[in-house]
Amino acid sequence: MEEVVTATLVSLVMVLTTVTLHYVTLAGLSDLLAKLRHVRGQILLVMMVVFLVHMVEVTLYGLVYWAMDRSDVAMAIGGNVSGDFLDHLYFSLACYTSLGLGDLFPIGALRLIAGVEALNGLIMITWSASFAFLVMQRRWHF
Template sequence: MIQAMLLSILVVAICTTIHYFVLKGVSDTIARRSVEAHGQNLGLAVGAITIAHVIEAFIYTLFFLWAVQGLQIGALTASDPADKPITLMDYYYFSLVNFTTLGRGDLNPVGHLRFITGIEAFHGFLMITASGSFVLQVMGGNAPLSKKE
C-alpha cells in the first residue's frame, strides 16, 4: 500500500506541474496578444488543455504499467475472461476513462492498483475542473495566470 501511495504522490506531482506550466504558457501567450484575438485565444486554450490532459493520462498509463509489471502491486483485468491479453492501448484507454471519471467497467484494477485508480479519478476531475475555469476566463478576455503587459 505504501508503494501505491508513493506512486500516487509522484504521478500527481508530475501531472500537476505539467498542467500548471501548460496553463501558464497559454496565459502568457494570451497576455501578449492583442485584444481582438479572442477566437485564437480560445482555440489555443482548448487545444493546449486537450493535449495536456491526453499527456497526463498517458503518464498515469506509464505509472499503471510500472505498478503492475515492475512493482507487481496489482493487476488490470478484463471483465470478460475471453478477452485478449491486456495491451498498452488497454492501459491507456483505462487511464483515459478514469482521468475523465467516466468509469466504465470493462477493465478492472486489482490489488493496490485500485488505490492509484481512485487517485487518478480524483486528480483528473480536479484538472478538468481547473481547465474549465481557465477556459471560461479566457472566453471572458482574460489571461488568468498572467499580468497584462
C-alpha cells in the same frame, strides 16, 4: 502492505507531476495569450492546449499502469486485457475522466492509484474549465 506503500508513493508522485505539468502549461499559455491579438484564435488555442495537456497526463498514468502490470508487484488491470499499452491508456482515460466503464478494472493496490487518478482528473478538468471560462470571459465580447 508493501504494495499499499508503493501505490501511495506512486499516487503522490503522479499528483505532484500532473499538478505541476498543468500549472506550467496554463501559466505558459496565459503568457502566450497576452501576446496574441486574434480573440477566437486564442480561445481555439486554449482548447487545443488544454486537451493536449490532459492527454499527456492520461498517458503518464497509462505508463504507470503498464509498468505496474509488467512488474512483480501484485497490482494489475483485470478484464479483457491483451496486455498492450493501449489497454492501459484506455483504462487511464476511463479513470481520469471518472467515466469508469467497468470493462477493465484495477486489481490489488492499483485500486488506490486508479481512485487517486479519478480525483486528480476531476480536479485537472475543473481547473481547465475554469481557465477556459476566464479566458472567454475576458476576451470574447459580443
